[in-house]
Amino acid sequence: MTEPVIEVIAIGNAIVDVMAPCHDDLIERLGLTRGGMTLIDTDQARALYAEMGPAREVSGGSAANTLAGLAALGVRCAFIGQVADDQLGKVFAHDIRAGGVAFATPQRAGEPPTGCCLILVSPDGQRTMNTYLGASQYLPPAALDERQIAAAKVLYLEGYLWDPEEPRAAMRRAIAAAREASREVAFTLSDAFVIARHGDDFRALIDAGQIDILFANHVELAALTGCKDFDDGIAALRDRVSTLVVTRSARGAVAVRGGEQAFVAAEPVERVVDTTGAGDLFAAGFLFGHVNRRPLGDCLKLGAVCAAEIISHYGARPEADLRALTQPFA
Amino acid sequence: MTEPVIEVIAIGNAIVDVMAPCHDDLIERLGLTRGGMTLIDTDQARALYAEMGPAREVSGGSAANTLAGLAALGVRCAFIGQVADDQLGKVFAHDIRAGGVAFATPQRAGEPPTGCCLILVSPDGQRTMNTYLGASQYLPPAALDERQIAAAKVLYLEGYLWDPEEPRAAMRRAIAAAREASREVAFTLSDAFVIARHGDDFRALIDAGQIDILFANHVELAALTGCKDFDDGIAALRDRVSTLVVTRSARGAVAVRGGEQAFVAAEPVERVVDTTGAGDLFAAGFLFGHVNRRPLGDCLKLGAVCAAEIISHYGARPEADLRALTQPFA
Numbered sequence: 014m015t016e017p018v019i020e021v022i023a024i025g026n027a028i029v030d031v032m033a034p035c036h037d038d039l040i041e042r043l044g045l046t047r048g049g050m051t052l053i054d055t056d057q058a059r060a061l062y063a064e065m066g067p068a069r070e071v072s073g074g075s076a077a078n079t080l081a082g083l084a085a086l087g088v089r090c091a092f093i094g095q096v097a098d099d100q101l102g103k104v105f106a107h108d109i110r111a112g113g114v115a116f117a118t119p120q121r122a123g124e125p126p127t128g129c130c131l132i133l134v135s136p137d138g139q140r141t142m143n144t145y146l147g148a149s150q151y152l153p154p155a156a157l158d159e160r161q162i163a164a165a166k167v168l169y170l171e172g173y174l175w176d177p178e179e180p181r182a183a184m185r186r187a188i189a190a191a192r193e194a195s196r197e198v199a200f201t202l203s204d205a206f207v208i209a210r211h212g213d214d215f216r217a218l219i220d221a222g223q224i225d226i227l228f229a230n231h232v233e234l235a236a237l238t239g240c241k242d243f244d245d246g247i248a249a250l251r252d253r254v255s256t257l258v259v260t261r262s263a264r265g266a267v268a269v270r271g272g273e274q275a276f277v278a279a280e281p282v283e284r285v286v287d288t289t290g291a292g293d294l295f296a297a298g299f300l301f302g303h304v305n306r307r308p309l310g311d312c313l314k315l316g317a318v319c320a321a322e323i324i325s326h327y328g329a330r331p332e333a334d335l336r337a338l339t340q341p342f343a
Numbered sequence: 344m345t346e347p348v349i350e351v352i353a354i355g356n357a358i359v360d361v362m363a364p365c366h367d368d369l370i371e372r373l374g375l376t377r378g379g380m381t382l383i384d385t386d387q388a389r390a391l392y393a394e395m396g397p398a399r400e401v402s403g404g405s406a407a408n409t410l411a412g413l414a415a416l417g418v419r420c421a422f423i424g425q426v427a428d429d430q431l432g433k434v435f436a437h438d439i440r441a442g443g444v445a446f447a448t449p450q451r452a453g454e455p456p457t458g459c460c461l462i463l464v465s466p467d468g469q470r471t472m473n474t475y476l477g478a479s480q481y482l483p484p485a486a487l488d489e490r491q492i493a494a495a496k497v498l499y500l501e502g503y504l505w506d507p508e509e510p511r512a513a514m515r516r517a518i519a520a521a522r523e524a525s526r527e528v529a530f531t532l533s534d535a536f537v538i539a540r541h542g543d544d545f546r547a548l549i550d551a552g553q554i555d556i557l558f559a560n561h562v563e564l565a566a567l568t569g570c571k572d573f574d575d576g577i578a579a580l581r582d583r584v585s586t587l588v589v590t591r592s593a594r595g596a597v598a599v600r601g602g603e604q605a606f607v608a609a610e611p612v613e614r615v616v617d618t619t620g621a622g623d624l625f626a627a628g629f630l631f632g633h634v635n636r637r638p639l640g641d642c643l644k645l646g647a648v649c650a651a652e653i654i655s656h657y658g659a660r661p662e663a664d665l666r667a668l669t670q671p672f673a
Contacts, residue, residue, distance in 0.1 A: 031434075033441075034662075062437060063437075065437075065441060066441045066442070067402065067411070067437075067438040067439075067441045067442045067660055068434075068437070068438060068441070069399055069400065069401045069658060070399065070400035070401075070434065071399045071400075072397065081397070099429075099430055100429055100430040100431050100456065101430050104361075104398075104400065107392060107393075107395075107397075107398070108397040108398060109397075111363075111395060111396045111397045111398070112396070112397045126430065328399060330397055332364075
């Protein structure tokens, strides 16, 4: 019996989302950036949590959400990320494994606790994220299984994890291992503020040809390229990565691969409940098409369908049967 | 400034629900009773959790859910229940306080951890509950504030908490304090298996005139009275408590107070997602009407509207604006 080959392996934050509905005046009063992601420390997390209404906890983490989507679509995945030896760490590990994703990173003893993301969900479904990285930021490069990375078709990395030093080093090492084995490296830019902090690193990786598939939304595209105009941004990046995928919220998404450019409209949704995970699940659908060698337009359509599922309910992990939903396009 | 008077004070399990959708064949394979509540120990909890799919965590506990509903309706409430000094204990305490319920029971240091309820939700919304009581079972009688109990209009108790010895003693003491102060005592029978274990205690409390308002569903009514027929069950109990409230799932609910009997149909629901908390929120709506001296039929209608809200989504804590929903009947 041969071990099943991992198709997508990802490195990302291992965090549990703590989400509560809120009115926009709370976001304003707390001085948060609506729709953005802010890193917070222990004291800030305590103060913000005290302001939040009754919440629910659902496993999250950008790349982990993408893998949960891919696994639900039948793609064999493995996740690398750091949790602590505590209750939320057990919750994270349970949920990702129960979703069919291989996850073998050992728990980390002692402080800090497992990371969490305090998410305020506005009445229109927009989410404002406040991330307490916790144990996530101590993912050691030693946690990587370079043989496993070299064996996977695609290495998927989240920009969110570029902030802390240890995971950044781990990701650089993973990129080297994947490229050495001629595997594809996919990268999601995650957030405009992350780009403000690390744009130089990201541009250098791109220009060194280290990124094969780049995921961004329109705000991140502008932040990375400095182009206010969407089309100018696409033009500035399109020749620097093999595949460029840019989402534009309700305006759909665009992908460019070589000379080819494709577009998909946003999938209609009865009611947008919570946009947390929209980009993550778009990436899942797109990568599902990509590893199955589907045409570019189909990959986008698969992304749009998965994103529509995730914004129809609270939480960034799929609830409906993604296989059934994507079946007409897969 | 006078301290706001607590209208309803409750003693109950302080637990976090861990809920995952499942197919009925899993319930069958695990030998669980569909729709029932089973007490489980640490090893059973670990084994069952490993079988469960990706889950979400939402604060629960029967009486705590009822108070969350009452607080959402504007009723001043206080909760007494035992959590441990751990992450899920913080989640429970945050959620109940953020919902507007006073909660002052100190956390308990050391093992066991905060209790949880592993809930398998069937495709038709039926829930099968597996409760790991954890710290909940060590609620000491000393945690009671007898002055607060004597000051509250209604003392509300859940039958679920009759199993462990310490909380049972605490509840007996609370009943005595409430009766001494001529306050009303409300009791929910919780589950047919709890009645199988403690029916004699419950019947003795009722016959000693210690319970003013008794909540049950039709299965519990049959278990307590030994009457298979619903109307026979009502007839057997109606003269033994001041107010009797019996729910019958989709068949609505009946209440009897003195010579008066009232009925309400179940509120129509677009899709039953998860029945967890239906009885708890029915009790919330009913008690909301009761403390506001509404006619018996209105109390039932308020119960039905709150129950309908809770079964329309995952989790046993209200998500919609209960005040707005109940406004036409309140």
